[in-house]
Amino acid sequence: xxxxxxAGQSVVxxxxxxxxxxxxxxxxxxxxxxxxxxxxxxxxxARARTMVVEAGVILQQVHERAAEDGLMFALDLGARASCTIxxxxxxxxxxxxxxxxxxxxxxxxxxxxxxxxGSVVSSMFDVLKNNTGYDLRQLFIGSEGTLGIVxxxxxxxxxxxxxxxxxxxxxxxxxxxxELLRYFDAALxxxxxAFEVLWRDFYALNTGEYSAIEPPxxxxxxxxxxxxxxxxxxxxxRENLEALLTTCLEQGEIVDGTLxxxxxxxxxxxxxxxxxxxxQKKYALRFGYDVSLxxxxxxxxxxxxxxxxxxxxxxAEVFAYGxxxxxxxxxxxxxxxxxxxxxxxxxxxxxxxxxxxxxxxxGIGLEKKAFLDYTRSAAEIELMRRxxxxxxxxxxxxxxxxxxx
Amino acid sequence: xxxxxxAGQSVVxxxxxxxxxxxxxxxxxxxxxxxxxxxxxxxxxARARTMVVEAGVILQQVHERAAEDGLMFALDLGARASCTIxxxxxxxxxxxxxxxxxxxxxxxxxxxxxxxxGSVVSSMFDVLKNNTGYDLRQLFIGSEGTLGIVxxxxxxxxxxxxxxxxxxxxxxxxxxxxELLRYFDAALxxxxxAFEVLWRDFYALNTGEYSAIEPPxxxxxxxxxxxxxxxxxxxxxRENLEALLTTCLEQGEIVDGTLxxxxxxxxxxxxxxxxxxxxQKKYALRFGYDVSLxxxxxxxxxxxxxxxxxxxxxxAEVFAYGxxxxxxxxxxxxxxxxxxxxxxxxxxxxxxxxxxxxxxxxGIGLEKKAFLDYTRSAAEIELMRRxxxxxxxxxxxxxxxxxxx
Numbered sequence: 001x002x003x004x005x006x007a008g009q010s011v012v013x014x015x016x017x018x019x020x021x022x023x024x025x026x027x028x029x030x031x032x033x034x035x036x037x038x039x040x041x042x043x044x045x046a047r048a049r050t051m052v053v054e055a056g057v058i059l060q061q062v063h064e065r066a067a068e069d070g071l072m073f074a075l076d077l078g079a080r081a082s083c084t085i086x087x088x089x090x091x092x093x094x095x096x097x098x099x100x101x102x103x104x105x106x107x108x109x110x111x112x113x114x115x116x117x118g119s120v121v122s123s124m125f126d127v128l129k130n131n132t133g134y135d136l137r138q139l140f141i142g143s144e145g146t147l148g149i150v151x152x153x154x155x156x157x158x159x160x161x162x163x164x165x166x167x168x169x170x171x172x173x174x175x176x177x178x179e180l181l182r183y184f185d186a187a188l189x190x191x192x193x194a195f196e197v198l199w200r201d202f203y204a205l206n207t208g209e210y211s212a213i214e215p216p217x218x219x220x221x222x223x224x225x226x227x228x229x230x231x232x233x234x235x236x237x238r239e240n241l242e243a244l245l246t247t248c249l250e251q252g253e254i255v256d257g258t259l260x261x262x263x264x265x266x267x268x269x270x271x272x273x274x275x276x277x278x279x280q281k282k283y284a285l286r287f288g289y290d291v292s293l294x295x296x297x298x299x300x301x302x303x304x305x306x307x308x309x310x311x312x313x314x315x316a317e318v319f320a321y322g323x324x325x326x327x328x329x330x331x332x333x334x335x336x337x338x339x340x341x342x343x344x345x346x347x348x349x350x351x352x353x354x355x356x357x358x359x360x361x362x363g364i365g366l367e368k369k370a371f372l373d374y375t376r377s378a379a380e381i382e383l384m385r386r387x388x389x390x391x392x393x394x395x396x397x398x399x400x401x402x403x404x405x
Numbered sequence: 406x407x408x409x410x411x412a413g414q415s416v417v418x419x420x421x422x423x424x425x426x427x428x429x430x431x432x433x434x435x436x437x438x439x440x441x442x443x444x445x446x447x448x449x450x451a452r453a454r455t456m457v458v459e460a461g462v463i464l465q466q467v468h469e470r471a472a473e474d475g476l477m478f479a480l481d482l483g484a485r486a487s488c489t490i491x492x493x494x495x496x497x498x499x500x501x502x503x504x505x506x507x508x509x510x511x512x513x514x515x516x517x518x519x520x521x522x523g524s525v526v527s528s529m530f531d532v533l534k535n536n537t538g539y540d541l542r543q544l545f546i547g548s549e550g551t552l553g554i555v556x557x558x559x560x561x562x563x564x565x566x567x568x569x570x571x572x573x574x575x576x577x578x579x580x581x582x583x584e585l586l587r588y589f590d591a592a593l594x595x596x597x598x599a600f601e602v603l604w605r606d607f608y609a610l611n612t613g614e615y616s617a618i619e620p621p622x623x624x625x626x627x628x629x630x631x632x633x634x635x636x637x638x639x640x641x642x643r644e645n646l647e648a649l650l651t652t653c654l655e656q657g658e659i660v661d662g663t664l665x666x667x668x669x670x671x672x673x674x675x676x677x678x679x680x681x682x683x684x685q686k687k688y689a690l691r692f693g694y695d696v697s698l699x700x701x702x703x704x705x706x707x708x709x710x711x712x713x714x715x716x717x718x719x720x721a722e723v724f725a726y727g728x729x730x731x732x733x734x735x736x737x738x739x740x741x742x743x744x745x746x747x748x749x750x751x752x753x754x755x756x757x758x759x760x761x762x763x764x765x766x767x768g769i770g771l772e773k774k775a776f777l778d779y780t781r782s783a784a785e786i787e788l789m790r791r792x793x794x795x796x797x798x799x800x801x802x803x804x805x806x807x808x809x810x
Contacts, residue, residue, distance in 0.1 A: 121785055
């Protein structure tokens with residue numbers, strides 16, 4: 001990095017290359033700096049519940065090592081088998097456990113970073129609380145490789161749950177989806193570990209003719225809710241959850257529901273959420289989105305996108321789902337003949353008025369750069385530029401990502 | 406701020422003035438900028454579980470307003486009746502619920518900040534996830550008024566627990582204190598809301614001749630553990646906890662224990678932890694400390710401080726206690742004739758080798774400025790300076806706090 005700094009040579013850091021916003025894209029003029037040989041788990045302290053890792057360690061290896069001590073690392077996402085912890089930190093990755101444990105930012109106690117000029121900033125704290133001046137770790141987490149290269153980290157581990165129950169519920173209205181979020185969060189404090197919602201079309205597609213999975217519930221409800229609940233009482237936990245779900249059914253909060261009876265069935269329910277093969281089989285072209293907005297605005301927003309797109313392209317389709325407990329909506333759009341820029345505008349434009357975000361968890365990279373100012377103000381972007389210039393005056397670290405200087 | 410910036414006039418932001426590190430100290434050459442008239446709670450959204458406040462709102466008012474909707478704001482600390490939310494944010498305040506919910510940093514969704522030059526940076530997000538470039542909020546949170554002045558915030562609210570149980574336990578060894586932390590955290594996931602430890606001397610002082618509180622347990626155990634547990638099942642929650650405590654007693658993890666039977670008794674148990682009147686009655690001079698270090702090093706560290714101090718001043722005394730679940734140790738030292746600088750050195754010096762922190766939650770301010778480099782590396786401090794110079798080139802915002810430029 002010292003040599004590149006002196007030579008003005010651009011450097012693109014690369015972890016598992018699984019990012020969804022083009023943050024690791026490079027061209028022939030760049031040096032791509034891979035962390036793949038920084039692959040050591042250096043230490044685990046089960047009593048302090050910490051793990052020291054190099055940046056290139058694969059997320060799944062972190063999970064497996066933590067499990068050996070009855071612990072868990074709270075970050076989990078679909079790319080777990082190939083993404084690296086350094087990339088997770090650089091992008092502040094989200095995933096399926098944010099509702100309970102927060103994003104990557106909240107799982108990192110310590111960090112070692114190499115700056116653009118090659119100097120090393122070590123903040124390898126292993127304590128939970130450290131109020132000693134600016135929390136520089138936070139500046140690097142989520143900066144997508146533009147301010148420094150993460151080389152090592154101290155991760156916070158958590159107690160692993162004794163068991164996880166998974167339920168799929170058919171919900172008659174969005175109001176009831178929102179009521180159920182507060183209801184389960186209050187009734188299962190600290191145990192509600194996922195609150196995912198699938199719109200009917202998405203549920204029907206992923207349990208339909210292109211899918212190997214039969215629909216566990218009828219496909220005529222507008223919303224399907226997928227819950228993970230951590231169980232701490234092996235004797236009564238499942239029974240308590242069954243009682244809660246029965247109450248929901250009796251009170252009309254849900255119209256139907258199923259509680260997985262085995263690990264295989266749990267996996268099957270999650271496949272309805274996470275399997276994109278039916279989409280790939282049915283549609284040649286797919287645009288994926290990751291936005292956040294106030295939960296109560298979501299169904300109207302999705303409908304508006306659907307209508308706007310339909311006016312443009314009658315054969316376009318919108319499949320919505322996401323980490324709704326976090327305010328994070330994903331959708332897949334089959335654009336017909338519409339181009340990306342047009343669809344992007346339909347999706348992102350309404351977020352300005354909703355105080356939403358053009359990226360909930362995937363980052364900005366190159367793909368959303370043109371829309372950064374839909375979410376962040378001119379003053380914020382100017383402050384980002386000022387920060388970037390102060391830390392990388394030669395602009396060699398992942399240049400052109402996030403914003404132009 | 407624009408005028409001060411142009412004139413090079415120093416400005417010291419002031420909230421509730423309850424900080425413990427001298428971050429709001431000023432002299433005759435400074436303008437003190439009070440936020441006391443920024444005292445409006447602007448909005449509460451019970452479904453989204455958010456509250457929009459101006460910076461001068463008192464923490465307790467936030468608690469009271471959240472409670473009206475069955476919600477809670479997770480930050481809680483002794484100064485709740487006079488500290489302001491702006492000050493809490495500027496210092497990244499900690500308190501008694503960090504174990505469960507994290508520090509102030511994790512309770513803030515949006516922020517509005519006035520920079521040194523008078524420009525306003527608004528990041529008033531009300532969504533949980535927003536991965537759109539640098540998370541500038543994090544730079545201001547905990548910067549102790551040196552990078553900007555917090556004027557408004559969007560706070561994250563949580564579901565309030567149905568009830569809270571409080572237990573006081575006498576623990577025979579430090580090993581068992583550590584085992585109990587993992588045991589309760591695993592057995593009561595998401596429900597363990599405080600894990601405070603009192604060393605015997607502190608427990609004895611606060612239940613002794615200078616205190617109005619009789620000791621609920623004998624005073625001969627080396628450690629006393631104060632637990633708060635959130636109850637979600639009003640029928641069986643208390644019974645479950647009693648069963649856990651009985652198991653601990655049978656297995657020798659604790660030697661004695663009591664579970665509060667009323668709100669009055671809960672308050673009395675917490676008084677043993679939070680009441681400093683006995684100290685004030687007995688001792689004319691008291692130095693307070695707030696450090697963090699790996700939990701397994703704590704008893705030896707406290708003993709070492711006690712021995713080092715005793716060699717210097719045979720009549721000195723050390724009373725240790727703290728948020729041990731967070732790795733945060735507080736203590737009060739009665740220094741005899743020893744001066745502050747000497748005692749500071751005895752307390753802070755060993756933290757370097759332990760990778761500990763000279764400030765777990767109180768911040769650096771003026772009081773710990775000389776010891777910042779015991780916890781943060783030269784590269785980190787240089788990066789802090791670079792950040793400060795980029796954001797406040799005239800050095801008018803709380804100058805001389807944290808570090809010298």
